[in-house]
Amino acid sequence: MTVRPDNRLADAPMHPVSCRACGAAVLARKSSWQQTSVQWSQSAMAACRSWDPGDPFQGRHPVCEELRASIAQAATDGTIPVLESEG
Template sequence: MQPLACRSCGNTVLVAKSSLAHTSVQWADSSRCVEFALAGSLTERAVVSGCTALRASIEDAVRAGRIEVPAE
């Protein structure tokens, strides 16, 4: 897994790409994420499908070659 900071909130997560379609994200602290903070409680955060700003940050990092994607 590779560290990546969200360009929106600056929160750092660990990211692994198994393919272009599959991404694993490990959060150390979701409390800094604006989208998760809007959900409120930990229970409500559990049903949030993800953070669009982080998704965009990951996609940009893949395009720039900062996140490795294994050859399929």
């Protein structure tokens, strides 16, 4: 059986976005207006003011309202393409 390569990142790369509140720089991708993928780096986690390592998120990094708004603005401005809108 042949394993099909996963080309999602090639077809829809992640784009840098900085939180307007704390400056945490993450990578984000919008598959639709409702669905967002966020990739955190160590430096972004260190910069984020809303993340507490002792929080019960069990290793999952939350996305605060300020970062959500920053990503939404980037999508509205066209900095991040919304894949559902393309086509």
